[in-house]
Amino acid sequence: MSHPIIEAIEGRRTINLFDPSRSVSDEQIGELVRLATKAPTSFNLQNWRFIAVRSPEQKARLRKVAWDQAKITDAAVTFIVCGQLTDERVLAERLAPVVKAGIMPAPMVAGWEAAAKSLYRDQPWRQRDEAIRTATFAAGTMLFAAHAMGLGTAPMIGFDPEAVSEQFGLGPDEIPVLLLAVGYAAPDNWPQKPRRPLSQVFELV
Numbered sequence: 001m002s003h004p005i006i007e008a009i010e011g012r013r014t015i016n017l018f019d020p021s022r023s024v025s026d027e028q029i030g031e032l033v034r035l036a037t038k039a040p041t042s043f044n045l046q047n048w049r050f051i052a053v054r055s056p057e058q059k060a061r062l063r064k065v066a067w068d069q070a071k072i073t074d075a076a077v078t079f080i081v082c083g084q085l086t087d088e089r090v091l092a093e094r095l096a097p098v099v100k101a102g103i104m105p106a107p108m109v110a111g112w113e114a115a116a117k118s119l120y121r122d123q124p125w126r127q128r129d130e131a132i133r134t135a136t137f138a139a140g141t142m143l144f145a146a147h148a149m150g151l152g153t154a155p156m157i158g159f160d161p162e163a164v165s166e167q168f169g170l171g172p173d174e175i176p177v178l179l180l181a182v183g184y185a186a187p188d189n190w191p192q193k194p195r196r197p198l199s200q201v202f203e204l205v
């Protein structure tokens with residue numbers, strides 16, 4: 001099947017070697033974040049925040065608390081993709097534009113709030129799970145947005161979360177879920193690696 005989205009899924013690979021001489025503009029960074037926020041979230045919570053680390057000084061700071069990975073200083077920008085611990089109390093604000101756009105009838109909001117309350121209120125593990133799902137979907141969406149813009153990406157979990165939180169001013173309700181380095185690929189990166197056979201990972205019931 002030939003379709004640009006399928007081609008992107010087939011063609012994307014993790015970039016280990018970035019061209020350090022090529023930068024990205026404020027507009028490109030803003031567009032990457034805008035597209036990432038098109039990702040779905042539970043109840044449309046949008047419990048995410050993106051810190052774009054681009055200046056040489058800030059990149060060096062991040063690299064120090066991220067296993068000294070050269071990608072962070074070589075890539076044009078590295079996003080700290082944060083998930084936020086939250087519950088139903090943010091929903092009135094998050095759903096107001098949905099009601100205003102005529103998508104959701106106003107009386108439905110209370111039902112969503114009740115469902116979200118039963119899921120998340122005073123349930124730290126569920127809040128944490130949701131923060132991680134949210135940020136992961138965002139990073140997954142950004143990775144393909146970057147691919148479409150001719151940029152390579154490297155997701156990273158090799159960092160010290162406490163140090164990243166402290167040095168980049170994350171709030172007590174924010175988790176640095178992953179780093180996503182974005183920039184122009186240098187030559188000699190590996191292609192996408194083979195995946196486990198479907199027979200090992202797939203069940204049709």
Ligand SMILES: Cc1cc2nc3c(=O)[nH]c(=O)nc-3n(C[C@H](O)[C@H](O)[C@H](O)COP(=O)(O)O)c2cc1C
Pocket residue numbers: 012013014015016069154155156157158159178191192193194
């Ligand atoms: C959640 C996550 C964390 C990762 N952390 C790192 C990392 O810290 N450093 C690194 O070099 N690669 C990291 N990777 C990249 C993986 O090694 C890479 O995606 C995997 O080998 C598959 O490569 P491919 O997408 O090119 O086929 C990470 C990938 C993911 C999804």
